[in-house]
Amino acid sequence: MNAEEIRSRLKEKGLKVTPQRIAILEAFYNLNNHPTADNIIEYIRKNHPNISTATVYKVLDAFVSCGLVSRVKTERDVMRYDAITETHHHIYCSDSDCIEDYTDQELNQLLMEYFERKQIPDFTIEDLKLQIIGRFRRGKEALNTDR
Amino acid sequence: MNAEEIRSRLKEKGLKVTPQRIAILEAFYNLNNHPTADNIIEYIRKNHPNISTATVYKVLDAFVSCGLVSRVKTERDVMRYDAITETHHHIYCSDSDCIEDYTDQELNQLLMEYFERKQIPDFTIEDLKLQIIGRFRRGKEALNTDR
């Protein structure tokens, strides 16, 4: 994902292109997984030492509003963000803060079919996200160093 | 759920029975849905005006540790708690902070069967929670005043 692609991503969403926004969106594509605001600040400060904290939060809000990224629900009091926009699910390690993505079209299909049969009265579903909570067995664990 | 039942709930979990803990657990059964620490504080202060904030947080942590309640993942920076311990899912209104419960044995079954077929390598599933995100249509909405 180069700078030009990032610019056009921003433009597509009707966002003004600023160096700060480019840096932050770039951070998403370079940081492994589900970063916190702080992860992003730390990352971008390497090359842009004077982007302010407030800006990062404001940009993140803007990105969330336009659907460029989404917030990840967690049990902790730090917000995490996700730049994957296609339907996917999350694996939450219960012995660390690691969150991994889980994408499987079959699961999506299964859920869609289920809710076609079982309507929730007066409710329109916009998204379905499965939280898969559990733990990785030792060995594999070392490979999952997402925070 | 009377005071005696609440006492024995606490004892079952090996927790010391204190008036504060009784009040807080009682609050869960009287407050509608997925309260925040603040909702609980507000509620219990009516009858126990001098329970401190720190105590409420400490008690909530204790309850979470012993599985009496669980934290609910949200996109906001307030923690919400849930006293339902059986497997269930959550309906998140995207236009309010309302979270409703969704319980259906068939869905649980469907998910279990799916993951029996599709194992996640080196991962042991402890819980599956579906986030059903969307919005209630007007009319019904007035009935869903969970914050």
Place this chain on the structure above:
DNA sequence: AGTTAAAATGAGAATTATTCTCTTTTGAGA
């Protein structure tokens, strides 16, 4: 290229939820 208005940024203060510290009190078993 220059002008302009609206939007974005930066710096730091402010706020909010939560946690910590430390002293006092209390529950529950001996």
Place this chain on the structure above:
DNA sequence: TCTCAAAAGAGAATAATTCTCATTTTAACT
């Protein structure tokens, strides 16, 4: 009843996020 570890209380401390407002920048329009 006594004892002591655990729990509670008060308020300070912390951490993440939001706010304020003066300054700068973007992008559309000459």
